[in-house]
Amino acid sequence: xxxxxxxxxxxxxxxxxxxxxxxxxxxxxxxxxxxxxxxxxxxxxxxxxxxxxxxxxxxxxxxxxxxxxxxxxxxxxxxxxxxxxxxxxxxxxxxxxxxxxxxxxxxxxxxxxxxxxxxxxxxxxxxxxxxxxxxxxxxxxxxxxxxxxxxxxxxxxxxxxxxxxxxxxxxxxxxxxxxxxxxxxxxxxxxxxxxxxxxxxxxxxxxxxxxxxxxxxxxxxxxxxxxxxxxxxxxxxxxxxxx
Amino acid sequence: xxxxxxxxxxxxxxxxxxxxxxxxxxxxxxxxxxxxxxxxxxxxxxxxxxxxxxxxxxxxxxxxxxxxxxxxxxxxxxxxxxxxxxxxxxxxxxxxxxxxxxxxxxxxxxxxxxxxxxxxxxx
Numbered sequence: 001x002x003x004x005x006x007x008x009x010x011x012x013x014x015x016x017x018x019x020x021x022x023x024x025x026x027x028x029x030x031x032x033x034x035x036x037x038x039x040x041x042x043x044x045x046x047x048x049x050x051x052x053x054x055x056x057x058x059x060x061x062x063x064x065x066x067x068x069x070x071x072x073x074x075x076x077x078x079x080x081x082x083x084x085x086x087x088x089x090x091x092x093x094x095x096x097x098x099x100x101x102x103x104x105x106x107x108x109x110x111x112x113x114x115x116x117x118x119x120x121x122x123x124x125x126x127x128x129x130x131x132x133x134x135x136x137x138x139x140x141x142x143x144x145x146x147x148x149x150x151x152x153x154x155x156x157x158x159x160x161x162x163x164x165x166x167x168x169x170x171x172x173x174x175x176x177x178x179x180x181x182x183x184x185x186x187x188x189x190x191x192x193x194x195x196x197x198x199x200x201x202x203x204x205x206x207x208x209x210x211x212x213x214x215x216x217x218x219x220x221x222x223x224x225x226x227x228x229x230x231x232x233x234x235x236x237x238x239x240x241x242x243x
Numbered sequence: 244x245x246x247x248x249x250x251x252x253x254x255x256x257x258x259x260x261x262x263x264x265x266x267x268x269x270x271x272x273x274x275x276x277x278x279x280x281x282x283x284x285x286x287x288x289x290x291x292x293x294x295x296x297x298x299x300x301x302x303x304x305x306x307x308x309x310x311x312x313x314x315x316x317x318x319x320x321x322x323x324x325x326x327x328x329x330x331x332x333x334x335x336x337x338x339x340x341x342x343x344x345x346x347x348x349x350x351x352x353x354x355x356x357x358x359x360x361x362x363x364x365x366x
């Protein structure tokens with residue numbers, strides 16, 4: 001015979017501590033990652049999307065406030081900052097490649113990053129989106145920890161930016177190949193770089209799984225666009241506020 | 244391990260301090276990233292024997308980045324729980340993302356390929 005009263009008291013105790021929420025978050029991620037690998041890295045089964053869905057379903061099912069969950073899982077959230085700093089290492093390791101292709105990389109980087117911001121802004125205006133939403137959309141093509149940092153500084157909603165960034169990555173990784181084929185782009189380095197620049201880590205993982213060189217260029221594109229976009233977005237906002 | 248954890252946190256701390264102090268519009272962790280990158284390049288330039296020191300740092304950094312997707316779950320759940328915020332804008336937002344991403348991919352790939360083939364034909 002299970003004593004429900006006792007179980008309830010234990011639950012009240014556990015849900016107030018991070019232990020349960022950390023275990024739930026990591027467990028969901030492991031399940032999602034397993035599914036993703038089994039599917040041969042199918043982009044629409046992105047592990048973040050699946051694990052976010054899993055955790056959300058559990059919270060909704062047990063009627064738990066998001067704030068309670070976030071309070072418990074914030075140790076994981078905290079690591080986003082250190083992870084951004086850690087991005088210095090892969091960029092450092094690819095430094096020779098960046099230097100030897102500097103002309104092609106920097107011109108494409110500048111045009112691509114400016115274009116990503118501009119097209120997002122113009123489309124948002126076209127759809128008459130509210131300002132807070134536009135600000136959350138602007139940094140969407142760069143890696144999520146950087147995008148969230150930009151969003152926070154310019155007055156967007158960082159958590160919304162995180163999801164927008166995730167969708168951007170999934171779209172780029174799954175549909176990028178059709179764009180390249182349509183435009184008859186054959187150069188693997190160019191394809192990879194473009195994927196990294198426009199759809200960050202998820203695009204990079206996709207490029208890596210298709211072609212080693214493309215993957216390396218994607219990593220370079222992702223790292224550099226993250227850096228330059230964090231300077232370009234605030235600059236862009238200054239310019240349009242003057243105009 | 245502990246030393247490299249310290250190094251990463253220390254650079255982030257300097258980054259956050261710099262951002263607040265000078266009121267930069269670049270996120271603190273990105274400033275930390277830049278400072279760490281400059282430090283590594285500088286150490287390489289002066290041919291400092293960095294192997295023992297940096298091997299540990301590289302391992303920790305790469306391990307952390309391997310788990311990058313995990314780190315988005317807490318905020319990601321927040322958006323699902325607060326989806327009502329998007330309300331009537333959901334379709335527009337999706338269209339902005341899809342069109343914006345595909346156009347950016349096309350333009351960037353096109354320019355890079357043009358420059359790379361031009362450089363190759365000049366050689």
